[in-house]
Structures are given as structure tokens and as C-alpha cells.
Amino acid sequence: MAREELVVRALVEMADSLVGDFDVVELLTGLASRCVELLGISAAGVMVATVKGDVRLVASSSEAMRVLELFELQAEEGPCLDAYRSGEPVDHLILNAGSDPWPRFSVAALEAGFQSVSALPLRLRDITIGALNLFSVGVAPMSESNAVVARALADLAAISIIQHRVADEHQRTNEQLSYALNSRIIIEQAKGIIAERAGVDLSEAFDRLRGYARDHNRRLTEVAFAAVDGTLDPDAWSGARAPRGPRA
Amino acid sequence: MDTTLWRAALVTVSPAGVLMAGERHERVLAMLSAGSEGKVSARGLCEAVTAVLGVNGTGVMLMSGEVAYGSLCTTNEITKMIEELQYSLGEGPSVDAYNQDRVIAEPDLADPVAARWSAFAAAALQVGARAVFAFPLRVGSVRLGALGLYADRPGYLSDDQHADALVVADVVASWVLDTQARAPLGGVAAALDSDADFHLVAHNAAGMVSIQLGVSVAEAMLRLRAYAFGHGRTLTSVAEDVVERRFRFE
The missing domain is CATH 3.30.450.40 (GAF domain)
Known part of the structure; x- marks a missing residue:
């Protein structure tokens, strides 16, 4: 298959998996492996910023300890952290312990067998959320056409991470909406139960429900749920009030 | 390679409104x-x-x-x-x-x-x-x-x-x-x-009917629905009759 076809196929495959439910770590691990296959490099990793402002590894093309450690080191220094903080790419750099900006990182990378490194920020419009790190055992920089593909893969990683966060947020909001509506339904059911038990109207039933919850320091929905469940104290609907004053 | 093409394709297949x-x-x-x-x-x-x-x-x-x-x-x-x-x-x-x-x-x-x-x-x-x-x-x-x-x-x-x-x-x-x-x-x-109808009166009625029949609230709701269907009425109108005590389930 022609190289361009391979690139297009990889991009389409990944874009396709963005629809609906997807596992973001699986997708990014696939993306890291594609980087190695398509860009003529040796290892790739996707790092994402934490709330503390450092970067953590979320996916790597390699599970080798020596490679994983290189990412771990970058919580403090390294091309990923620089690309994330500046929002700009860290261009291809031949590692040379002692004369580059990340002494500890360089030593470890050279020991792991890598000669050169670059990093691309993960960015969607104005937001930078992490960086894509590329390692090579050779010293040659990426070709111009590979650099374009790398940029496309970094963009895709950024979109998938943001998409995933948005989906999580939507899920939470929907759960909150369901919770609020379910609570309301249970309260209305409890009003009906108390109204029927006590032979009062709905607004009196609600007053009794609320009064009981207040007197017993319990949440309204909790008391309503007990009424629906049949486990509520008959005092709750008889209108008997707890004695005033300090409670045990 | 031109990245704008795949970018456009990606944006249109994206399910979330934000990226559409x-x-x-x-x-x-x-x-x-x-x-x-x-x-x-x-x-x-x-x-x-x-x-x-x-x-x-x-x-x-x-x-x-x-x-x-x-x-x-x-x-x-x-x-x-x-x-x-x-x-x-x-x-x-x-x-x-x-x-x-x-x-x-x-x-x-x-x-x-x-x-x-x-x-x-x-x-x-x-x-x-x-x-x-x-x-x-x-x-x-x-x-x-x-x-x-x-x-x-x-x-x-x-x-x-x-x-x-x-x-x-x-x-x-x-x-x-x-x-x-x-x-x-x-x-x-x-x-x-503000413009919603969450059928609260039906839930009030289900609570009342559950006591009238000695059944769960869910069962009471089914009975209300069956009654409404059997009499060609809406659930809301039957529920209103129950709540206003014009009608009881016995």
C-alpha cells in the first residue's frame, strides 16, 4: 500500500472511533503505535497535563520500563513539559548529555538507547492540554512530509482527549438531571401516600413530610423514599411533632 | 499532505455539538x-x-x-x-x-x-x-x-x-x-x-392509590395507566380525579 494511503487509513480509522463511546487510552495507545509505524521514529508517548500543571503519560508505543521511565522523568523536565508549557513544538534535538536543556532527562534517554527527540503540543484552538513525544534511535530529523503527519496525529490526539472529557461531563450532567427528576417524583409519590394515610390534602401532606424531615434532621428525599418504601415512622403522616429543644 | 481535508472530515463526523x-x-x-x-x-x-x-x-x-x-x-x-x-x-x-x-x-x-x-x-x-x-x-x-x-x-x-x-x-x-x-x-x-410537564399529579395519585390498594407505588402506577386505557381517558385526568378524591381504587 502506498504510504499516503497508509496515513489516510490510519487517520480515518482513528476519527471513526471517536464516534460514540470510546476508550481514550486504547485510542491513544493505537495512535502512539501509528506514530512509530508512519513517522520513521522509534518510540512515541502521549502526555497529558494534570491540574497541578505537570504532565503525565497516558499512552505509549512501548511498554519497556526504560521507555516508561523517560516519560515519568518529564514530570520535572523534558521536551514534553516544554512543549506543553510553551504551546510550541520542541524541534528535533540530538541529545548530548550536559549540553541540552534537560540534563537528567538526556542522560536517561541516551542510556535507553535514544539519540534524538522532539515533542509537539496537543492543542485545540487556544487550549494546550499536553504533548506528543517522539524518540528516535537515530540522529536524522523527520522529513517535512513526516512532520506534517506528526502534526495531524498530535491534533487527532488532542481532539480525542477533549472529546472524551466533554463526553464525561455530559454523562455527569445527565446523571444529575435524572437524580433531580427522580427525587422530585419520589417526593410527589410520598405526598400522595401521606395525603391518603392521613386523609389530608397534598399541600398539608407536603408540610408534614417537610416538618418531619426538619424535626428529625433528615433530608427530604430520604424521608420521602422511606414513605414510598413503606418504612416510614407513622408520626411522619400523623402530624405529631417531635418535642422542641436540643436533640440527642 | 493537506491536513485541512481530514480535519474537515473529522469535524463533521464528530458527535458532540461543540465540534460540529x-x-x-x-x-x-x-x-x-x-x-x-x-x-x-x-x-x-x-x-x-x-x-x-x-x-x-x-x-x-x-x-x-x-x-x-x-x-x-x-x-x-x-x-x-x-x-x-x-x-x-x-x-x-x-x-x-x-x-x-x-x-x-x-x-x-x-x-x-x-x-x-x-x-x-x-x-x-x-x-x-x-x-x-x-x-x-x-x-x-x-x-x-x-x-x-x-x-x-x-x-x-x-x-x-x-x-x-x-x-x-x-x-x-x-x-x-x-x-x-x-x-x-x-x-x-x-x-x-418552566414549560415542562413532568406529570407530577400522576405520581401524587400513584402514591394515594398504592395505599388504597395496598400495593407498591410502581404497581399503583400500572393500575392507573390500565384504568385510563380501559376507559379511553388520559392518565392525567384519572390522576386528577384521584387527587381531588372524586374517584378511589378499591
Whole structure:
């Protein structure tokens, strides 16, 4: 298959998996492996910023300890952290312990067998959320056409991470909406139960429900749920009030 | 290689409203928000949807799991009845669109393309609907309910109406979530509440009937629904009789 076809196929495959439910770590691990296959490099990793402002590894093309450690080191220094903080790419750099900006990182990378490194920020419009790190055992920089593909893969990683966060947020909001509506339904059911038990109207039933919850320091929905469940104290609907004053 | 091409493709297949682009989306969004001055009510949105799609009425049904909560808004008495019937009977286009997660079209309730909704179809015809359509409301993998449309004449939606309705359903679903995202903790956003019918009286009645019959609230709700169906009435009117103590289950 022609190289361009391979690139297009990889991009389409990944874009396709963005629809609906997807596992973001699986997708990014696939993306890291594609980087190695398509860009003529040796290892790739996707790092994402934490709330503390450092970067953590979320996916790597390699599970080798020596490679994983290189990412771990970058919580403090390294091309990923620089690309994330500046929002700009860290261009291809031949590692040379002692004369580059990340002494500890360089030593470890050279020991792991890598000669050169670059990093691309993960960015969607104005937001930078992490960086894509590329390692090579050779010293040659990426070709111009590979650099374009790398940029496309970094963009895709950024979109998938943001998409995933948005989906999580939507899920939470929907759960909150369901919770609020379910609570309301249970309260209305409890009003009906108390109204029927006590032979009062709905607004009196609600007053009794609320009064009981207040007197017993319990949440309204909790008391309503007990009424629906049949486990509520008959005092709750008889209108008997707890004695005033300090409670045990 | 030119990256703008795949970028454009990616943006159009993206399920979340935030990343959606395209001329149709822009146009529908502009039409829906025209005159709203940035403040959209559920009722206003439903009316705008009706105008944009050129149908006779719109209802937005909110659902979760097995539970139908009710309607966020309806545009006239007929849509109100269509929504109410579906809530009472547990069947109909919006219920199917949500449960089956696909678009439902019935171009002629008087001569249906599929044998379904044995109770709903006749009742909906009687209140003045002829063709009914429903589009799932979803944002990514989150399913919220269904957008229900009706026409008083038989016929399918045109390709253009159909395509617009898909976009409208996306916009409505995103609006629901965006609105709820700003709600106080534990509550329902005021804009989702103000025009809604969550059938609270039916839940009051279910509570009362559960005591009258000595059954669970869920069982009481089933009995209320069965009674309404058996007597050709809506759940709401039966529930109102129970709550006003004009009628008891013995």
C-alpha cells in the first residue's frame, strides 16, 4: 500500500472511533503505535497535563520500563513539559548529555538507547492540554512530509482527549438531571401516600413530610423514599411533632 | 499532505455539538436562535423548531432508562395530547425513537407502514395528528429522550426537512445538557422546568392509590395507566380525579 494511503487509513480509522463511546487510552495507545509505524521514529508517548500543571503519560508505543521511565522523568523536565508549557513544538534535538536543556532527562534517554527527540503540543484552538513525544534511535530529523503527519496525529490526539472529557461531563450532567427528576417524583409519590394515610390534602401532606424531615434532621428525599418504601415512622403522616429543644 | 481535508472530515463526523460544523448546522442554529436575544426558553425553542422544520407541532420528551419523565415543552394542544398519550400508554414514536435509538417515521397513522402502537395510533389520529416523526435526542453516548414532530396531513418529511431535523435534534439535546450543566446542585435547571410537564399529579395519585390498594407505588402506577386505557381517558385526568378524591381504587 502506498504510504499516503497508509496515513489516510490510519487517520480515518482513528476519527471513526471517536464516534460514540470510546476508550481514550486504547485510542491513544493505537495512535502512539501509528506514530512509530508512519513517522520513521522509534518510540512515541502521549502526555497529558494534570491540574497541578505537570504532565503525565497516558499512552505509549512501548511498554519497556526504560521507555516508561523517560516519560515519568518529564514530570520535572523534558521536551514534553516544554512543549506543553510553551504551546510550541520542541524541534528535533540530538541529545548530548550536559549540553541540552534537560540534563537528567538526556542522560536517561541516551542510556535507553535514544539519540534524538522532539515533542509537539496537543492543542485545540487556544487550549494546550499536553504533548506528543517522539524518540528516535537515530540522529536524522523527520522529513517535512513526516512532520506534517506528526502534526495531524498530535491534533487527532488532542481532539480525542477533549472529546472524551466533554463526553464525561455530559454523562455527569445527565446523571444529575435524572437524580433531580427522580427525587422530585419520589417526593410527589410520598405526598400522595401521606395525603391518603392521613386523609389530608397534598399541600398539608407536603408540610408534614417537610416538618418531619426538619424535626428529625433528615433530608427530604430520604424521608420521602422511606414513605414510598413503606418504612416510614407513622408520626411522619400523623402530624405529631417531635418535642422542641436540643436533640440527642 | 493537506491536513485541512481530514480535519474537515473529522469535524463533521464528530458527535458532540461543540465540534460540529457545516453550513446546515450554522443555518439551523441561526434560525433557532433568531429573536431569542441569547435567552432561549424550552417553549421558544419548540416553537422555533416547528417553524424551522415546517411541521404542525413539536414536543420534546425527556426519558432515562425505562422511565419517561414527561415533556420539556409542547407547541399546541395536539402535541400536548401526543406527548400525554405516549406517557399514558408507554408507546408511540418518541418512546420508540428513544428505546431503539433511531429515527421513527409514520407518514400516515390512518394507513400505517408498520403495525405498531395499537392504542396510540387511533388516539393520536383522533386528536388531529396524521403523520408523526421522532428523532432521538443524544449527545455523544448520552441519550436524553426524543424530539417528536407531527403533521396534520399524511406524507414523509422531505430529505431537506429530515436532514434539518437531525441537526435540530442535536441542537436541542446540547441545549438541554448545557442548560442543566448550569443548574444548582441537586436541582433541575429553571429553563428546563418552566414549560415542562413532568406529570407530577400522576405520581401524587400513584402514591394515594398504592395505599388504597395496598400495593407498591410502581404497581399503583400500572393500575392507573390500565384504568385510563380501559376507559379511553388520559392518565392525567384519572390522576386528577384521584387527587381531588372524586374517584378511589378499591
